[in-house]
Amino acid sequence: MRIVVTGAQGQVGWELTRRAPLLGHEVLAWDVAELDISDAAAVERVLTGSGAQAVINAAAYTAVDRAEQEPERAFAVNRDGPAHLAATCARLQIPLLHISTDYVYDGAKSEPYVENDPTAPLGVYGASKLAGDEAVCRALSRHLILRVSWVFGRHGHNFVKTILRLAREREELRVVADQFGCPTYAGDIADTLLELAGRSAEIDAADAWGIYHYCGDPATTWHGLASAVVDMARASESLPVRAVIPITTAEYPLPAARPINSVLDCAKLAARFAIRPRPWREGLGAVLAQTAEP
Numbered sequence: 001m002r003i004v005v006t007g008a009q010g011q012v013g014w015e016l017t018r019r020a021p022l023l024g025h026e027v028l029a030w031d032v033a034e035l036d037i038s039d040a041a042a043v044e045r046v047l048t049g050s051g052a053q054a055v056i057n058a059a060a061y062t063a064v065d066r067a068e069q070e071p072e073r074a075f076a077v078n079r080d081g082p083a084h085l086a087a088t089c090a091r092l093q094i095p096l097l098h099i100s101t102d103y104v105y106d107g108a109k110s111e112p113y114v115e116n117d118p119t120a121p122l123g124v125y126g127a128s129k130l131a132g133d134e135a136v137c138r139a140l141s142r143h144l145i146l147r148v149s150w151v152f153g154r155h156g157h158n159f160v161k162t163i164l165r166l167a168r169e170r171e172e173l174r175v176v177a178d179q180f181g182c183p184t185y186a187g188d189i190a191d192t193l194l195e196l197a198g199r200s201a202e203i204d205a206a207d208a209w210g211i212y213h214y215c216g217d218p219a220t221t222w223h224g225l226a227s228a229v230v231d232m233a234r235a236s237e238s239l240p241v242r243a244v245i246p247i248t249t250a251e252y253p254l255p256a257a258r259p260i261n262s263v264l265d266c267a268k269l270a271a272r273f274a275i276r277p278r279p280w281r282e283g284l285g286a287v288l289a290q291t292a293e294p
Contacts, residue, residue: 003197004052005029006037006085007059012099014155015190016056023194028052032059037081047088054197057085057098060129064103065255067124078128083135086143095142095200095209097193102149102181102215104130107259112219114265115147115211123256133211144196144203145211146189149262150225152283153186154290159222163229164291167241173230177223177246181262182215185283189214192275199273208272213264216280221246228281233288 003020007013008029020027028050035046037059047055061067061077082098089096103126104119121127136143152160160183166173192214196203203209220228223246230244249258270276 001198002026002028002051002053003194004047004050004055006035006055006057007031009156010058010060010062011151011153011156011158011186012189012193013058015153015187016058016193019187019190020194023198025194025198037085038076040080040084043084044088047085047092052092052094054094054200055085055089055096056193056197057082057096060099062125064123064125064258067128068255071124071128074124074128075131078125079131079135082132083139086136086139089142090140095144095197095203096136096140097144097146097197098132098136099189099193100133100145100147100211101126101129102147102262102264103259104133104147105259105262107261109261112263112265113213113261115213115268122259125256142200142204142209144209146193146196147211147213147264148184148189149215149264150181150183151186151189152183152287154287155186159225160229160284160287161291163226164233164288167230167233167239169240171240171242172245173226173241173243174245174247174252175223175226176249176252177221178248179258179260179262180219180221182217182219182264182277183225183280183284184214184216185278185280185286187286188216188278188283195275196273206272212269212272213266214269214275215264215266215277216283217277219263228284229288232281232284236288
């Protein structure tokens with residue numbers, strides 16, 4: 001299967017470009033330098049000439065706090081970009097698999113979020129991603145939107161790598177412990193998207209396109225994830241950090257509000273496709289193995 005991957009240098013895009021050939025797919029991968037998805041003409045030109053049988057959009061504006069000062073750019077990438085991809089995919093009659101986020105929800109619910117829960121993003125980033133989801137749904141029936149949470153991976157910047165760097169520099173870390181979510185390994189997201197792309201005919205037959213949740217298991221807090229990073233890294237290297245101290249969201253103010261509860265219910269994906277969440281600690285082990293210091 002020939003698959004176009006946009007956002008090839010992001011956390012998930014990087015994994016997609018490396019895993020797709022191992023599954024027998026031909027991958028055409030572009031990052032923003034080769035294809036800016038906010039440019040409608042470029043999207044039309046590149047996809048039309050690609051011969052793609054499916055598109056996986058891993059491109060996004062993900063700077064949650066900076067988005068508060070750059071709403072135009074956030075919406076150009078996160079709303080307009082997916083809209084352009086969906087419109088061209090509709091013309092070419094090929095499916096679009098699109099990555100979305102837990103930040104489309106406000107976090108006020110006490111239980112895990114399901115796909116048909118009301119959306120109410122708290123900031124520009126979440127609002128721009130929700131607008132992109134809605135644009136894809138309007139333009140293309142053969143869409144699969146995968147909402148994920150707390151992504152970390154071997155490539156690029158993420159919370160896990162930040163905590164590991166700080167654990168090598170400081171004796172004490174203070175990490176928010178009253179926000180709950182599900183860390184998700186970028187490699188697991190890539191595997192899920194590639195499996196779903198390869199099952200397009202099955203999805204067509206079952207009319208099973210739509211929005212799905214996918215995240216790691218189990219739920220934890222940022223403090224819980226940071227503690228796991230330190231504990232697992234300490235097994236293979238000496239670290240100066242002595243304590244990971246839990247703090248409240250109020251003690252660590254940021255420009256953009258975060259959902260208190262970002263836990264996603266993945267039962268719909270499991271029921272439709274028998275794809276179930278993987279333990280995030282397994283992915284964490286893969287990241288730490290790559291970044292371990294001698």
